[in-house]
Amino acid sequence: MDIKKDSQTPFLYENKExxxxxxxxxxxxxxxxxxxxxTEVVYNKGFSYSAILLDGHGGSGKKFANSSMKKWINSVEKEILKYKDKYENIILVGHSMGGLLSILLSLKYKNKVKSLILISTPLKVHVRFDMMISSIKIALGKIKDEDTLTKYAYNALSVDRSSLVTYARWIPRYKDLFELIVMVKRELKNIAIPTLIIHTKKDELVSNKSLNLFYKNLKNDYKIINLEKSGHFYYNEDELNKILKVFQRFLEDTIS
Known part of the structure; x- marks a missing residue:
């Protein structure tokens, strides 16, 4: 392995004002x-933020295998309950499955969650061949710094490499993911708060057909950004700057 992986731990900032x-x-x-x-954008706007670590993540493959959809939902709900009486507004930002969880919890706490930012949300999944190869490289520890796709995917992960037996125990967790997708598809029409949707045309895991479901079902005030050059984990520098500016404007418009 030629690159060093940064640690994945939750982080928090609270502005008393x-x-x-x-x-x-x-x-x-x-x-x-x-x-x-x-979070740098959030900090500069003077808001508080919390970047959580879902149950079963940030540790061993066995720990992840013993987690569940219910525990992931509880992780997000616990964070909302921690702050719902302390703050007038809560905004949820979710990447990938985090977007699915954010949608469900925004509906449960619709009087407190004021807006949603959904990044690469998998309403439909399509795993590209190059992502399959990258997943194999990560599982085997064959990661090169010049292999952009594999490097960024590897650095996004928080669960340790595991044995083949442990990987097999992850199958129920992927079933949980697909159950979440089914649940969220049924609820899309019920989203009533402002929503920013960020999608990448070259996403290695999320089908472009996911956007069709948003277009078809959303009745609320929403905005979609569809990036040309970025992927599920990797962001082109210019496109990253673009979405950070859009993100900032969305926060300003939501909390005015």
Whole structure:
């Protein structure tokens, strides 16, 4: 292995003068580190933020295998309950499966969650061949710094490499993911708060057909950004700057 993996731990900032808490929710096998640039925007706006670590993540493959969809939902709900009486506004930002979880919890706490930012949300899944190869490389520890796709996917993950037996025990967790997708598809029409949707045309895991479901079902005030050059884990520098500016404007418009 030629690259060093950064640690994946939750992080928090509270501004005592803020009336808004922004909660960041990562996807399956991922961690909160990916949200660092977004939290800089939140900090500069004077809001509070919390980037959480879902149950079963941030440790061994066995720990992940023993988690569940219910525990992931509880992780997000616990964070909302922690701040719902302390802050006037809560905003949920979810990447991948974190977007699915954010949608469900926004509906449960619709009087408190004021807006949603959904990044690469898998309403339909399509695993590209190059992502399959990258997953194999990660499982085997064959990661090169010049292999951009594999490197960024590897750095987004928070669960340790495991044995083949342990990987087999992950199958129920992927079943949980697909159950979440089914649940969220049924609820899309019920979203009533402002929503920013960020999608990437070259996403290695999320089908472009996911956007069709948003277009078809959403009745609320929403905005869709469809990036040309970025992927599920990797962001082109210019496109990253673009979505950070859109993210900032969305926060300003939501909390005015």
């Amino acid at each position: 803020s009336n808004t808490m922004v909660i960041f929710v990562h996807g399956i096998l991922e961690g909160p580190k990916q949200f660092r640039k977004f």
